[in-house]
Amino acid sequence: DTGVSQDPRHKITKRGQNVTFRCDPISEHNRLYWYRQTLGQGPEFLTYFQNEAQLEKSRLLSDRFSAERPKGSFSTLEIQRTEQGDSAMYLCASSTGPLERQPEQFFGPGTRLTVL
Amino acid sequence: GESVGLHLPTLSVQEGDNSIINCAYSNSASDYFIWYKQESGKGPQFIIDIRSNMDKRQGQRVTVLLNKTVKHLSLQIAATQPGDSAVYFCAERDYGNNRLAFGKGNQVVVIP
Numbered sequence: 001d002t003g004v005s006q007d008p009r010h011k012i013t014k015r016g017q018n019v020t021f022r023c024d025p026i027s028e029h030n031r032l033y034w035y036r037q038t039l040g041q042g043p044e045f046l047t048y049f050q051n052e053a054q055l056e057k058s059r060l061l062s063d064r065f066s067a068e069r070p071k072g073s074f075s076t077l078e079i080q081r082t083e084q085g086d087s088a089m090y091l092c093a094s095s096t097g098p099l100e101r102q103p104e105q106f107f108g109p110g111t112r113l114t115v116l
Numbered sequence: 117g118e119s120v121g122l123h124l125p126t127l128s129v130q131e132g133d134n135s136i137i138n139c140a141y142s143n144s145a146s147d148y149f150i151w152y153k154q155e156s157g158k159g160p161q162f163i164i165d166i167r168s169n170m171d172k173r174q175g176q177r178v179t180v181l182l183n184k185t186v187k188h189l190s191l192q193i194a195a196t197q198p199g200d201s202a203v204y205f206c207a208e209r210d211y212g213n214n215r216l217a218f219g220k221g222n223q224v225v226v227i228p
Contacts, residue, residue, distance in 0.1 A: 042205045042218025107159030
């Protein structure tokens with residue numbers, strides 16, 4: 001257990017529905033990341049927060065995806081009008097410390113989304 | 117775009133033997149590399165990292181080798197144990213970029 005928690009662990013939804021995932025990073029970690037992972041592939045970067053500011057978004061993050069970190073602690077990732085192609089594991093990671101020291105990103109267990 | 121990838125999809129190894137997992141990368145701007153282990157139902161777990169100004173780094177039972185000339189990274193696991201059975205990913209980050217770029221996973225199966 002890395003200290004990063006994600007909820008729910010599993011989500012099954014029908015195409016067209018909206019879903020929201022939550023990530024609680026390690027306490028006082030100021031950076032939070034979202035990744036998406038499909039079977040057999042490595043995680044793909046989606047977006048990154050430093051405190052409450054969303055500083056970077058991947059082109060993978062279509063306009064149906066939105067992420068927030070309102071108080072600089074937990075974060076939510078919402079997917080609107082889900083599509084079958086959204087089925088994947090959604091991973092959250094957090095880190096702290098000077099970037100030039102390449103701080104480790106600690107990953108949560110992920111939320112597995114299945115879109116029927 | 118530039119990417120990180122693995123040579124072998126599956127490695128079966130006898131318990132007690134050494135394992136070697138290879139990874140090729142193509143982003144010459146990458147200056148930091150990490151190996152992650154991912155067990156079923158869990159998120160990636162940091163194993164070992166190496167900066168581009170090094171060519172070898174050792175941890176507990178693990179060694180990472182970096183060959184910048186051919187853009188190749190490897191992970192050596194000594195005396196492989198059943199608990200080492202997992203999917204292993206290499207990842208890279210270029211200077212100043214917060215995102216990690218992962219390669220395709222390599223399944224390691226340890227035979228007792």
